[in-house]
Amino acid sequence: MGEVKRGYVRPLDLKNGRVDMTHGSGGRSMVQLISELFAKHLGNEYLGQGNDGAVLPAPTFNGKPGRLVMATDSHVVSPLFFPGGDIGCLSVHGTVNDVAVMGAKPLYLAAGFILEEGFPLADLARIVESMARAAKEAGVPVVTGDTKVVERGKGDGIFISTTGVGVLPDGLDLGGSLARPGDVILVSGSLGDHGVAIMSKRENLSFDAPIESDTAALNGLIDAMLATGAGLRCLRDPTRGGLAATLNEIATQSGVGMMLYEQAIPVKPVVAAACEFLGLDPLYVANEGKLVVICNALDGELLLKAMRAHPLGRDACFIGDVIADDHHFVQMTTAFGGKRIVDWLAGDQLPRIC
């Protein structure tokens, strides 16, 4: 009879192993999954406290107390791995951006994982590593987390929900209700990259120039913009529903109209081609690393200069004006010189038949 090694636990099989129900049941397996995977990659002094909640220092902004900003986002993307990213980095970027567009400095993240029984541990490891990398690059640690396992067939592999906290200095207020007629509308770069990357992977389409998701944390770019002191009204990251949904939201909240100029709106040729092929309009396609900016017209050039000096804002440009309109329509002057509405999306974009 062999000698029993006290305290020995066989390491997780990260090559061929799979998530099973014990990984969520509160026993040794769960502790092992947390320590060998989550804590290993995401570890930091707060996560290392190992308690039910993380104890964090009171937030300050440049040494002064500020207001807290909190945002949450659930990620259910399919496919989980796509050109330019995966659900792991996406779950960090999405929430960091939601906090950062408020003008706040993102400080901490919390992450909740819902895993489906049978999900390969190798994929989980890839996702957690990618999350860790994204959190490190953004400078925002994951300080607390949770894992649940659902039976096979009751989840789609993995869902990740993240919550972020940031600090907003007194005196800085950005928001969707602050746009005023005469303001200008800017974007930080080309539109539709993320959604088209996902969709072409789903439909198994390949192009000569691969389309990559633009997923990125925007807090660095936003810092650079705030540093200019420009008269910013509102920042948004145009995710689901794309530019069209974001601008319609702002127009409604602010009680204004907007006029876009089709020729000024940046869309990469390969994205435009894919949209043409899939029957989609790039204005409605999701982005995960782009900013829509509403600012005082006088400061437009100053801001564009600062944005273009940052790698994530290289292709920043002016796309339209905020105008007075009692109906709060977002309109567009087409490349043809005609006019039309850029309306809310009705349900999903569905390809036409003819």
Add this chain to the structure above:
Amino acid sequence: MKYIDEFRDGELAKNLAQSIAATVQPGRNYSFMEFCGGHTHAISRYGLSDLLPPSVRMVHGPGCPVCVLPIGRVDLAIRLALERGVILCTYGDTLRVPASDGLSLMKAKARGGDIRMVYSTIDALQIARDNPEREVVFFAIGFETTTPPTAVAIQQADAEGLKNFSVLCCHVLTPSAISNILESPEVRQWGTVPLDGFIGPAHVSTVIGSRPYEFFAEEYRKPVVIAGFEPLDVMQAILMLVRQVNEGRAEVENEFARAVTRDGNLKAQDRVAEVFELRREFEWRGLSVVPYSALRIRQKYAALDAERRFKLDYKSVPDNKACECGAILRGVKRPQDCKIFGTVCTPENPIGSCMVSSEGACAAHYSYGRYKDMH
């Protein structure tokens, strides 16, 4: 983007707009029907009506595949999914077409129907191969553009001996719809719908060619200009129609010569003829029952015909009383003439089929042009 940008050039559009304005005769009105939803979409999306002189009026036609699909046909598809447990494969914008009991394919999916969106019949065949224990039905709708791919799928399934695949055929014919409009009392007797000419179908014509329209030009003295779906195509076609009207000509002209020939795609026509035959009659939304206006699957392929296989009985269901889709599809009314347009009936909650697809006259006007009604 090559082959696309050239047909969306704003400068050329301005030149064409100037030519149209210079060609229309003062004191004369021009009323043209664009048959296809693809043209309706281009006109709204690019704001073409802003570039036309006020004397040129575009009337939207019935050429939107999901718009002319009657409730009873969608009901059949929903019943197959919910009651017979088949995997129902459908093209994208059919999903939201309103059917009976407040259902649509999208809502039936939420109730547990296995309904899947496909981009082509090839995807539907693959789903059948991947699920040999399930019945897989392809909901085949559309005009002559989508008919050849359905024919190919049926022949391929037959050749492979794919036992679990069948097709619910709802394919309809463009020329019958045009005749129906030209024969309607609004056009023939009452003159309530003035029609000076047609913009002929783009993609449909690549298959059937320009020849079938020669009859309309001759018999009804209406000029037809076949045009592509890009905005410059539409502008060019309008200019050609204005010239024909001015010169008293009624001919078939082909603006879309880069894709359409007089005879069309003979191979595709052969395939269609091998697989399909004319139905004696078919109900259209808006045009009601039109004789010899649709296709059914030939006896030879009966095993692949979902109507025979599942012994489906078609039941006609009237449209919502307040809905003006019928009149709008015939060009008698405009979307904004409908009482429920933009109030009860919106793209989020369509009552009529014209509000469903972005090719539908109501959805196109709602999504792109409704600000014009308000200012």
